[in-house]
Amino acid sequence: MIAPSSERDSVDIVxxxxxxRRELLKQDWQETRAYVAHKNRxxxxxxxxxxxTFGFGMARRKPFHLPADRVVVVRRSGFRxxxxxxxxxxxxxxxxxxxxxxxxxxxxxxxxx
Numbered sequence: 001m002i003a004p005s006s007e008r009d010s011v012d013i014v015x016x017x018x019x020x021r022r023e024l025l026k027q028d029w030q031e032t033r034a035y036v037a038h039k040n041r042x043x044x045x046x047x048x049x050x051x052x053t054f055g056f057g058m059a060r061r062k063p064f065h066l067p068a069d070r071v072v073v074v075r076r077s078g079f080r081x082x083x084x085x086x087x088x089x090x091x092x093x094x095x096x097x098x099x100x101x102x103x104x105x106x107x108x109x110x111x112x113x
Contacts, residue, residue, distance in 0.1 A: 037108035043101050048089050055084030 059081035092098045 037104060037111070040101060040104045041108055044098070044105050047092050047098070047101070051088030051092055052085040055086075055088045056081045059084045 059077070093102070
């Protein structure tokens with residue numbers, strides 16, 4: 001059985017609309033991926049900088065839980081700050097989110113600009 005021409009025309013119109021919509025979705029997806037890749041270039045660097053700042057601050061803080069009449073010797077050690085920073089950076093890098101960010105940054109930096 002052959003469909004009337006009006007039905008075939010309407011089917012063709014619907015198929016063209018579906019194809020156009022598919023092309024628009026693909027283009028939007030590619031633009032979004034490019035945008036995210038561009039924005040994620042500095043994210044690992046910022047994360048490490050924040051971890052370093054946090055670790056340095058934690059190494060420098062004074063213990064507040066001790067009574068005031070007790071003499072407290074606070075040793076300020078740059079080595080402790082460095083260890084705290086490296087520990088924070090290691091926790092970020094080994095987390096699943098850190099690995100995902102690293103992969104996105106690596107893919108974004110390997111693309112030609």
